Amino acid sequence: MAKAHRPATPSASSPLDPLIERVSQFSADHYWDLGKFLVERVIPAALKEGVYAEQILKRMAEMPGFKFPYSMLKQCQRYYTYYPDVEKRPLPEGFYFELATKVEESKLRDRYEKLAIANKWTISDLQKKIRDDELARREDEKTRYGFDLKQKNIWSFDIPDPRFGKPNMKGRLPGQIVANALYYYTGPGWVVVDPMAGSGTTGDVIDALPYFKDRTFRMYDIEPCDSRVKRVNILQTGIPEQTGSVDYVFLDPPHDFYPRGTEPEFTPATSMTETLTKFKTIVRECARILKPGGRVSIVVEPTVGPFGIIDFPFEVTSLARGLGLASHSKVYLPRRSDSGRTMVSVESMKNPLSDCRELLTFEKQ
Numbered sequence: 001m002a003k004a005h006r007p008a009t010p011s012a013s014s015p016l017d018p019l020i021e022r023v024s025q026f027s028a029d030h031y032w033d034l035g036k037f038l039v040e041r042v043i044p045a046a047l048k049e050g051v052y053a054e055q056i057l058k059r060m061a062e063m064p065g066f067k068f069p070y071s072m073l074k075q076c077q078r079y080y081t082y083y084p085d086v087e088k089r090p091l092p093e094g095f096y097f098e099l100a101t102k103v104e105e106s107k108l109r110d111r112y113e114k115l116a117i118a119n120k121w122t123i124s125d126l127q128k129k130i131r132d133d134e135l136a137r138r139e140d141e142k143t144r145y146g147f148d149l150k151q152k153n154i155w156s157f158d159i160p161d162p163r164f165g166k167p168n169m170k171g172r173l174p175g176q177i178v179a180n181a182l183y184y185y186t187g188p189g190w191v192v193v194d195p196m197a198g199s200g201t202t203g204d205v206i207d208a209l210p211y212f213k214d215r216t217f218r219m220y221d222i223e224p225c226d227s228r229v230k231r232v233n234i235l236q237t238g239i240p241e242q243t244g245s246v247d248y249v250f251l252d253p254p255h256d257f258y259p260r261g262t263e264p265e266f267t268p269a270t271s272m273t274e275t276l277t278k279f280k281t282i283v284r285e286c287a288r289i290l291k292p293g294g295r296v297s298i299v300v301e302p303t304v305g306p307f308g309i310i311d312f313p314f315e316v317t318s319l320a321r322g323l324g325l326a327s328h329s330k331v332y333l334p335r336r337s338d339s340g341r342t343m344v345s346v347e348s349m350k351n352p353l354s355d356c357r358e359l360l361t362f363e364k365q
């Protein structure tokens with residue numbers, strides 16, 4: 001038979017080809033058999049060729065016309081790996097496929113198996129129990145941390161948590177963003193500095209959440225909101241912290257740092273330089289006060305106008321690199337749906353406005 005599929009392996013004809021051909025002949029409902037073939041034949045042969053298990057599964061799935069998606073190959077691999085003895089087990093096979101693909105932890109899989117036998121569950125009873133337990137686990141997590149911990153890199157919160165920041169303050173960030181940043185980017189005992197503290201959201205999060213009780217913070221702003229914030233114009237005097245003394249900086253610059261693009265004297269190049277000069281002054285200060293291994297998270301957004309885009313996240317990343325700060329993480333911060341910012345006519349611009357800030361985190365080398 002003509003070989004319809006060829007792996008994206010370096011060699012034109014690889015010993016993996018006939019095995020891949022066999023995989024494509026499996027029936028779509030023979031999960032266990034397919035898993036066995038992958039685990040016992042394809043993956044060992046791929047490893048011999050210097051290709052990891054994940055890579056070979058992905059390569060197969062990406063081949064034009066290949067009938068199994070990667071997710072399914074992965075499920076079959078897990079199914080056979082966890083339950084090579086499925087035929088000798090007391091429950092119907094579907095139960096084990098469900099367990100293998102939905103439950104990561106082996107002890108938990110064993111517990112569900114015992115419960116299903118003891119309570120004579122149907123497969124939908126099992127699915128419901130797994131789903132309910134997962135929801136309960138997430139709720140538990142919320143209670144444990146005291147805030148909504150985001151698992152992925154889009155942090156969107158329609159309602160700012162009223163415990164953090166001052167409600168009427170312009171430019172206040174939802175405190176959940178700061179809480180997630182502190183969770184991901186700081187460790188126990190870290191010293192946190194917010195040089196543009198606004199309504200004191202960073203301090204509120206650390207004060208209110210027991211999870212962060214061993215972090216200490218210092219806040220600065222040109223217009224302090226309360227006695228915890230020290231009055232400083234950081235563009236003029238820098239951040240009043242010793243060199244190499246701080247573990248983490250959370251930096252949320254004001255919106256008026258950015259060009260709007262509608263001013264009569266606006267030219268993209270000059271405006272970009274003006275904004276970047278401010279960023280450079282502040283980021284250089286952050287790099288100075290950070291300990292090696294310390295981190296800074298910066299809220300930054302592109303400017304879009306009739307002239308096109310000024311990609312400030314990209315520009316700030318370049319200048320941070322030049323200051324010895326390596327990229328560590330990027331999170332998207334979509335604006336709240338009620339933000340209602342549409343001052344410019346998009347029809348005339350033919351370029352969608354930005355409605356999403358980015359939280360860029362860098363680590364001092």
Ligand SMILES: C[S@@+](CC[C@H](N)C(=O)[O-])C[C@H]1O[C@@H](n2cnc3c(N)ncnc32)[C@H](O)[C@@H]1O
Nearest residue numbers: 171172173196198199201221222233234252254
């Ligand atoms: C976007 S707000 C910060 C909001 C804050 N993250 C919060 O949740 O409330 C930016 C802050 O930077 C302050 N700011 C602007 N220029 C400054 C400067 N040169 N030095 C210090 N703070 C400045 C503003 O007063 C404003 O409070």
